Amino acid sequence: MPNLPLALTQGDPAGIGPDISISAWLRRAELGLQPFLYIGDPVALAARARMIGVDVPIREATAETAWDLFDTALPVFSVPIGAEIEAGRPHVASARSTISAIETAVALCLAGKAAATVTNPIAKSVLYEAGFGFPGHTEFLADLASKATGNPCRPVMMLAGPKLRTIPVTIHIPLKDVASTLTEDLIIETCRVADHDLRTRFGMAQPRLAVAGLNPHAGEDGAIGLEDRDLIEPAISMLRAEGINAFGPLSADTMFHDEARARYDVAICMYHDQALIPAKALGFDDSVNITLGLPFIRTSPDHGTAFGLAGQGIARETSLVAALRIASELAGHAAGSPR
Template sequence: MTLPLALTFGEPAGIGPDITLAAWSRRAALDLPPFYVLGDPQALERRAKALGLNLPIATATPATAVKAFATALPVADIGIPATASPGRPDESSAAAAIGSIDRAVADVLAGRAAAVVTNPIAKSVLYKAGFTDPGHTEYLARLSFQETGDPAWPVMMLWAPEVAVVPVTIHMPFKDVPQHLTRDLIFETGRVVARDLIDRFGIAQPRIAVAGLNPHAGEDGTIGKEDNLIVKPAIERLVADGIDARGPLPADTMFHEAARKTYDVALCMYHDQALIPIKTLAFDHGVNVTLGLPFVRTSPDHGTAFDIAGSGKADPSSLVAALKLAARLAVADQRKQRKPFAALT
């Protein structure tokens, strides 16, 4: 890689600073790609002191980050102080977190960074400050549109060597899922997944296993009609589009070891149907990947963990996995001229 990864600060009161410092301190042993942090250098220095870490922090730019990375943690100062103490978000939290994301996306779209890696944010903190997007994924898609003028169809994929899963519907009450689940939504999601598995993950013919919505995938309509009326026609449309998709499959038999060998990604109908299996199999090293954007974005697959922030107990494994995967995908991305999918609906 000739360009560094842009790592966001995340929620200043959470474990983002902790795992960032821990990852950089083990950079050689873990063979990490070069990255720089977008945020408040003084806040990182305070957190390092609280953790008892004597490590150098250097104010840097994307252009100087690669060289600086070997001897100091490069930090691009975004000009927004982060004053929150570990476990105690304050009035600076939302501004610092959002400002870091904004700069990271601007850097990667301007060609100054290879990819965006995001530390965890606290959506409840952002909502109180007027944040209107449901989460990271949707906000990144909006930033992409504002910067490029191209609409994106963002898809959240949780990836680990053991399994990759995609929830078609994400952060909504379970009672609302059947009303939001449509043939077009399933098709669009599967199409984006297939393309990015080909282009970025290097899988020539991705195999997509599609879970049913209802128990036993509806048991041919006797336990709910949605699988026959919505899920099955969407799969047929994916197949007609040349995509290797099959289902709807009973979700309770999709995730044992033998079943996982038959597909590259599981397309699930709702949040917990996707996240329970990957967090069971790969809790410490799962990675959140946003597909469908004109740039690579990964993130640790965990939250802010306010209860252990500043304690030294935070495990950087998921961040390490996110950094390594971002570098791998960015190398593949540099070989192609990327544009997001426009929505068909």
């Protein structure tokens, strides 16, 4: 099997994506990182390197040449912005380049030219201004994969850190809409994808899925809301009948201490903050966003664009390094050999 680089997108070029990508490359030997191909504007990347005061040799590259270049230069697949971008000041002029970088990374993965896609953070408001029609990265990636393969994708977001993995069943919707959005089928499909990918990509023979309740105390048998009894419990029963080791619904306030976490491999949560608050509290700097349910591996740092830090040389690359490492590990597992 040829040596395949990871495809690393630039994210919003006004954010810290360029900063942390440069920092990760500078520490490549120390950290033993698998070579990555930065997909974005080489001019903007070079300008950011000068701004943060580091000397980085940048070479335009392809997926075929990136591996050999990586030791001596940061390889860049050029996706020009066509405008000057100021660090910390997002501008709609960069939106097309940001979107094109994501499209390129996915195309390389689906063509077997890149081992995985690792995405730097985007600013959705900037993309919306340019007509971007998706709630976020995850939905866009699923649409690209579906169009390329002709098969529908059911993307599932998993936050993974050294101490905890969590999956939100509903994601970027208002809290007031969660109860009406939740369905038995949605819970079942999310758990099926989680079980499948934990088996095939993480090598778990029988993943343990701890399913959180929606209401306080998991509804107390209908005394504090009916969703736990009428939606979540039947979904879990169906999953168990299929041979999936799901259990609950569990009261979310007792799911995340040390002893409780030892009893499961992933926590299935009913809404965004129920999943992300414990994940970030237990691993803010080294948690990674992994998208399950795609025909390629995708990871991302578990933070945003941090415009206030861009160009100052103080952004921490820890989460990006974790995303690169997990992408490499998953790609190695998929290939049947360790990396």
